[in-house]
Amino acid sequence: MSRKVKVFIATSLDGYIAKPNEDLSFLKIVEKEGEDYGYAEFTATIDTILLGRKTYDWVQREIGSSHYDNGEREVYVITRTKRPNVGRTTFYSASLPDLIAELKSKSGKDIYCDGGAEVITELLKNDLIDEFIISMIPILVGDGTRLFKDGRPEQTLELISTKQFDKGLVQLYYRRVKE
Amino acid sequence: MSRKVKVFIATSLDGYIAKPNEDLSFLKIVEKEGEDYGYAEFTATIDTILLGRKTYDWVQREIGSSHYDNGEREVYVITRTKRPNVGRTTFYSASLPDLIAELKSKSGKDIYCDGGAEVITELLKNDLIDEFIISMIPILVGDGTRLFKDGRPEQTLELISTKQFDKGLVQLYYRRVKE
Numbered sequence: 001m002s003r004k005v006k007v008f009i010a011t012s013l014d015g016y017i018a019k020p021n022e023d024l025s026f027l028k029i030v031e032k033e034g035e036d037y038g039y040a041e042f043t044a045t046i047d048t049i050l051l052g053r054k055t056y057d058w059v060q061r062e063i064g065s066s067h068y069d070n071g072e073r074e075v076y077v078i079t080r081t082k083r084p085n086v087g088r089t090t091f092y093s094a095s096l097p098d099l100i101a102e103l104k105s106k107s108g109k110d111i112y113c114d115g116g117a118e119v120i121t122e123l124l125k126n127d128l129i130d131e132f133i134i135s136m137i138p139i140l141v142g143d144g145t146r147l148f149k150d151g152r153p154e155q156t157l158e159l160i161s162t163k164q165f166d167k168g169l170v171q172l173y174y175r176r177v178k179e
Numbered sequence: 180m181s182r183k184v185k186v187f188i189a190t191s192l193d194g195y196i197a198k199p200n201e202d203l204s205f206l207k208i209v210e211k212e213g214e215d216y217g218y219a220e221f222t223a224t225i226d227t228i229l230l231g232r233k234t235y236d237w238v239q240r241e242i243g244s245s246h247y248d249n250g251e252r253e254v255y256v257i258t259r260t261k262r263p264n265v266g267r268t269t270f271y272s273a274s275l276p277d278l279i280a281e282l283k284s285k286s287g288k289d290i291y292c293d294g295g296a297e298v299i300t301e302l303l304k305n306d307l308i309d310e311f312i313i314s315m316i317p318i319l320v321g322d323g324t325r326l327f328k329d330g331r332p333e334q335t336l337e338l339i340s341t342k343q344f345d346k347g348l349v350q351l352y353y354r355r356v357k358e
Contacts, residue, residue, distance in 0.1 A: 013313070013336060013353065014327035015194040029335065124319065134192070138338045138353060140303065142331035148193035152321035156208065157192060159317045159347035168338035172349060174192065174317060 004110045004130035005050075005100060007120060008042050009147065010169075012137050016144040017117060022058055026139050030167040037135055037169060047072070047109035050099075052119040053079035053091075068114075078119050097126045121149045130176050132157070138168035183289045183309035184229070184279060186299060187221050188326065189348075191316050195323035196296060201237055205318050209346040216314055216348060226251070226288035229278075231298040232258035232270075247293075257298050276305045296324050303331045309355050311336070317347035 010027060011017050018024055030037070049068050056077045059067050068075045068089065075089040076099060083091040092099055096119070103111055113123060123129050134147075157174040164170050189206060190196050197203055209216070228247050230238075235256045238246050247254045247268065254268040255278060262270040271278055275298070282290055292302060302308050313326075336353040343349050 013311075013351070014331075015325075019333075026333075132192075136351070138336040140327065140331065140334040140336065142303075142333045143329050146194075148319065150322050152193075152319065154198075154205075154321045155319040157317040157319065157347070159343065159349065162341055162343045162349050164338065164341045168336070170338065170341050170349075170351060172192070172315070 002104050003048075003106075003108055005113060005123065005128055006042075006046065006110055006131040006133065007113050007115075007129055008039070008133040008135075009115060009120075010135040010137055011147045012139050012141040012144075014140045014142065015146050015148060016141050017115060017147045019141050019144040023144070026137060026141050029139060030135075030137055030165070030169045032165075032167055035165065035167075037165065037171060038133070038163075042133065043112070045110050046112040048074045048076070048103060048111045049114060050076045050078065050111055050119065051114045052116040053077050053081075054118075055114060055116040078122075096122050097128065100126075100128050117145050117147055117149060120147065121152060124148075124152045124155065127153065127155065127176075131160075132172070132174045134172045134174075136170045136172065138170075181283050182227075182285075182287055184292060184302065184307055185221075185225065185289055185310040185312065186292050186294075186308055187218070187312040187314075188294055188299075189314040189316055190326045191318050191320040191323075193319045193321070194325050194327060195320050196294060196326045198320050198323040202323070205316060205320050208318060209314075209316055209344070209348045211344075211346055214344065214346075216344065216350060217312070217342075221312065222291070224289050225291040227253045227255070227282060227290045228293060229255045229257065229290055229298065230293045231295040232256055232260075233297075234293060234295040257301075275301050276307065279305075279307050296326055296328060299326065300328045300331060303327075303334065306332065306334065306355075310339075311351070311353045313351045313353075315349045315351060317349075 082093045156177040160173040335356040339352040
């Protein structure tokens with residue numbers, strides 16, 4: 001079985017992954033001591049991370065450089081402007097479908113796309129996301145960056161599971177239905 | 180306890196209530212003999228329906244005139260252009276907050292807003308929706324009419340329940356948190 005491309009992401013009920021100005025403060029309403037909403041379990045299934053340059057820069061600045069590149073995983077940052085590679089982090093500016101094909105041709109664990117919305121849209125336009133784990137935060141934020149942009153092809157999904165957590169977070173797990 | 184304004188609506192996972200050209204065909208993927216996804220139970224809690232003029236005209240054309248006005252319920256169609264009332268259906272073109280205040284000042288069952296997105300947005304801008312029952316259809320439709328438009332105020336919600344159904348529909352039930 002080939003490696004899967006998976007999205008694991010939180011959105012508000014109205015579909016935003018961030019409020020304007022990259023404001024993620026609404027995620028705080030589901031914070032709970034000792035509850036990681038399956039993140040550790042999920043990251044144990046992956047060995048490669050794919051993300052957009054803006055998301056990468058934001059995380060470098062706000063969280064730190066080892067969040068993605070912990071020395072054990074390959075990290076691919078999708079960017080229009082090439083930068084020199086750092087550690088196991090590769091800045092990639094060629095075709096995203098080619099990169100996925102190349103990664104899938106190798107053996108390994110699954111591939112985690114951590115956003116942003118632009119990279120997810122590009123993957124969806126090429127039907128390249130195999131699984132979605134979406135954590136729905138119990139809030140309408142009203143405005144911001146949408147997880148799903150307009151103008152993508154239709155894609156039928158299969159619901160694998162639903163989990164409801166104490167703080168009102170609902171985690172929806174879907175698999176792509178192959179035509 | 181005063182009457183509540185409730186939304187009971189289906190959306191694709193990517194947040195659309197219709198594909199372009201009012202195409203609702205994606206709802207077919209969850210159709211199942213004898214399964215109404217709680218609709219009858221829900222409508223037993225309401226005696227008043229509020230909806231936009233475009234949704235009303237669409238339903239009149241596609242489903243028939245008795246879908247909303249069954250002789251037992253009050254129906255309010257929000258429209259910019261006044262029409263003569265028909266049966267228990269009132270065409271309403273004044274302030275939506277005033278209408279809600281008037282309805283809430285009377286005793287009765289709850290009030291069901293059946294869309295469309297414009298009326299829901301107008302209600303949300305005025306913090307007038309008390310409960311949301313959202314049925315998430317397992318599909319990314321890619322484009323169309325969004326349930327939640329940009330440019331609304333933030334609103335915190337409380338998750339009441341989650342139900343998962345055979346065909347992959349997930350029903351999320353939220354209540355408005357009053358500040």
